[in-house]
Amino acid sequence: MDTHAQAAVEISGLYKTYDTGFSALKNIDLTIHKGEIFALLGPNGAGKTTLIGTICGLVRPTSGTIKAGGYDVVREFRKSRAIIGLVPQELTTDRFESVWDTVVYTRGLFGKPRDDAHVEKVLRDLSLWSKRNDKLITLSGGMKRRVLIAKALSHEPDILFLDEPTAGVDVELRKDMWAVVRELRESGVTIILTTHYIEEAEEMADRIGVISNGEIILVDGKDELMRKLGRKDLVIQLQEPLDAVPDSLEELGLGLRDNGNELIYSYDSTADRTGIAGLMAAVHREGIRIKDLSTHQSSLEEIFIGLLKDRT
Amino acid sequence: MNIHAIKAIYYFEMARWWRTILQSIISPVVSTALYFVVFGAAIGQRIESVEGVSYAAFIVPGLIMLSLLQQSLSNASFGIYFPKFAGTIYEILSAPISHIETVIAFVGAAATKSIVLALIILATATLFADIRIDHPVWMVVFLILTAVTFSMIGFIIGIWAEGFEKLQLVPLLIVTPLAFLGGTFYSISMLPPVWQTVTLFNPVVYLVSGFRWSFYGVSDVDVGISLAMTLLFLAIALAVVVWIFRTGYRLRA
Numbered sequence: 001m002d003t004h005a006q007a008a009v010e011i012s013g014l015y016k017t018y019d020t021g022f023s024a025l026k027n028i029d030l031t032i033h034k035g036e037i038f039a040l041l042g043p044n045g046a047g048k049t050t051l052i053g054t055i056c057g058l059v060r061p062t063s064g065t066i067k068a069g070g071y072d073v074v075r076e077f078r079k080s081r082a083i084i085g086l087v088p089q090e091l092t093t094d095r096f097e098s099v100w101d102t103v104v105y106t107r108g109l110f111g112k113p114r115d116d117a118h119v120e121k122v123l124r125d126l127s128l129w130s131k132r133n134d135k136l137i138t139l140s141g142g143m144k145r146r147v148l149i150a151k152a153l154s155h156e157p158d159i160l161f162l163d164e165p166t167a168g169v170d171v172e173l174r175k176d177m178w179a180v181v182r183e184l185r186e187s188g189v190t191i192i193l194t195t196h197y198i199e200e201a202e203e204m205a206d207r208i209g210v211i212s213n214g215e216i217i218l219v220d221g222k223d224e225l226m227r228k229l230g231r232k233d234l235v236i237q238l239q240e241p242l243d244a245v246p247d248s249l250e251e252l253g254l255g256l257r258d259n260g261n262e263l264i265y266s267y268d269s270t271a272d273r274t275g276i277a278g279l280m281a282a283v284h285r286e287g288i289r290i291k292d293l294s295t296h297q298s299s300l301e302e303i304f305i306g307l308l309k310d311r312t
Numbered sequence: 313m314n315i316h317a318i319k320a321i322y323y324f325e326m327a328r329w330w331r332t333i334l335q336s337i338i339s340p341v342v343s344t345a346l347y348f349v350v351f352g353a354a355i356g357q358r359i360e361s362v363e364g365v366s367y368a369a370f371i372v373p374g375l376i377m378l379s380l381l382q383q384s385l386s387n388a389s390f391g392i393y394f395p396k397f398a399g400t401i402y403e404i405l406s407a408p409i410s411h412i413e414t415v416i417a418f419v420g421a422a423a424t425k426s427i428v429l430a431l432i433i434l435a436t437a438t439l440f441a442d443i444r445i446d447h448p449v450w451m452v453v454f455l456i457l458t459a460v461t462f463s464m465i466g467f468i469i470g471i472w473a474e475g476f477e478k479l480q481l482v483p484l485l486i487v488t489p490l491a492f493l494g495g496t497f498y499s500i501s502m503l504p505p506v507w508q509t510v511t512l513f514n515p516v517v518y519l520v521s522g523f524r525w526s527f528y529g530v531s532d533v534d535v536g537i538s539l540a541m542t543l544l545f546l547a548i549a550l551a552v553v554v555w556i557f558r559t560g561y562r563l564r565a
């Protein structure tokens with residue numbers, strides 16, 4: 001399946017300046033491919049929710065164009081919004097409605113005829129079926145989050161936005177949600193999610209976009225990103241601690257750690273020559289006795305923090 | 313036209329009303345009964361009849377109008393204000409639904425509620441006074457036009473309001489006084505000439521007068537003028553709603 005054939009969302013030259021004069025999005029160009037899981041990362045206030053809002057119709061773009069499923073979100077809002085499902089960041093639900101009624105309501109709102117079988121399937125998939133008659137006010141936060149997802153799926157959208165879907169959700173429920181999201185992707189739904197749990201993006205995303213101060217600073221495939229920006233550390237545990245790094249080793253870029261008990265060497269794992277062979281020979285020549293060796297791949301989180309630090 | 317969406321909002325609003333149906337009905341019915349006791353019985357003994365109609369019967373159309381105005385305003389303003397307040401408005405804003413459809417749904421629901429209430433009050437009133445309705449079709453026409461107009465005004469207030477105080481402000485400071493001064497409990501002809509002229513600037517006069525004509529065939533102003541004014545108010549409310557949405561006023565950031 002060629003998932004990159006068509007764009008689910010195409011944004012070009014998008015600016016958003018709020019009425020307060022605050023410029024929340026600056027010249028955003030972004031294409032989200034059909035059928036992918038796209039993770040949008042960025043610190044608080046970066047503009048993630050604003051960006052999602054402009055696509056979904058909650059925020060009026062100041063300038064620029066946005067297309068969803070090929071439809072202009074302003075001029076052809078009926079067509080674009082009909083294929084979009086949105087799970088907002090805030091837990092906003094009517095208090096006295098039942099789970100069933102609120103999901104049926106959303107389906108109608110999005111212009112779809114009543115279909116109890118579909119609503120039942122959505123509720124079962126999200127383990128909400130037993131709660132279908134419960135009033136929303138009686139549900140826990142995690143369950144409310146699920147109801148919001150059920151509402152967003154009630155009208156069978158092609159594109160699903162999840163704005164921090166797992167904020168305040170326990171580990172088990174989070175894993176369940178990941179499974180639900182993967183299943184949706186399998187069925188062809190394009191998913192755009194924001195999260196502050198980098199491991200979530202690492203676990204789920206096909207591609208990652210990083211936004212900071214209203215600007216997209218990087219978009220890349222997750223694997224490429226980790227390969228390109230990821231560093232590997234080689235850690236050499238020593239039999240006896242060293243007071244200082246011998247000159248011959250310092251030249252090679254080794255450092256000391258853990259009170260002289262470990263030598264550490266950072267290298268680019270994608271480089272043709274990592275220099276490890278020569279390094280080991282040099283260690284041997286110095287007569288240093290090795291207890292153990294290990295390598296450590298930097299996580300997306302470390303990459304992400306490094307990226308944002310570079311900006312400031 | 314996204315008919316499914318209009319139906320969804322309409323049913324949602326009606327269901328919300330149904331959950332608190334007793335409160336929704338009891339308070340207007342009780343206050344109307346009180347008006348009858350105070351005005352109808354107490355004052356009615358001194359005023360034998362107005363333009364050939366017993367005083368108790370004379371005030372019925374005015375009382376119904378009063379409730380209709382208040383209920384239309386509060387139902388519609390609360391209906392749109394609440395999702396704004398609770399945050400659930402995001403769903404309506406992200407749905408494939410036009411402004412006009414949103415208005416039809418919310419205003420339709422609010423008008424339905426207030427018309428049902430007006431009919432309940434009418435039924436209650438028959439316990440206190442001898443009522444006749446000379447022009448039932450026109451009565452329904454005035455009822456619907458007024459309910460829709462004031463539900464639309466309520467909708468505007470609900471969009472404009474940022475807090476519960478503002479939500480109460482317009483009904484309390486403007487509409488209720490105008491309704492009381494608009495010939496609800498008296499005929500304008502009972503006023504001194506100067507005040508008769510002043511009163512003609514009060515829009516509610518035309519609503520009450522036309523509505524009363526549909527009951528007893530008597531009116532303060534010509535029924536044609538009443539109808540024209542009612543339609544004018546409707547047009548103005550509609551224009552304001554269109555303007556609000558054209559400018560994206562306050563709903564979308």
Ligand SMILES: Nc1ncnc2c1ncn2[C@@H]1O[C@H](COP(=O)(O)OP(=O)(O)OP(=O)(O)O)[C@@H](O)[C@H]1O
Pocket residue numbers: 018019020022024042043044045046047048049050051089565
């Ligand atoms: N309605 C508004 N009016 C004015 N400024 C706003 C409005 N909404 C958001 N902002 C500002 O725009 C910026 C981006 O906000 P946004 O909610 O998009 O950030 P975010 O990336 O989603 O952050 P978080 O991770 O905290 O959810 C923030 O500085 C915020 O204060």
Ligand SMILES: [Mg+2]
Pocket residue numbers: 048049050089163
């Ligand atoms: Mg956000």
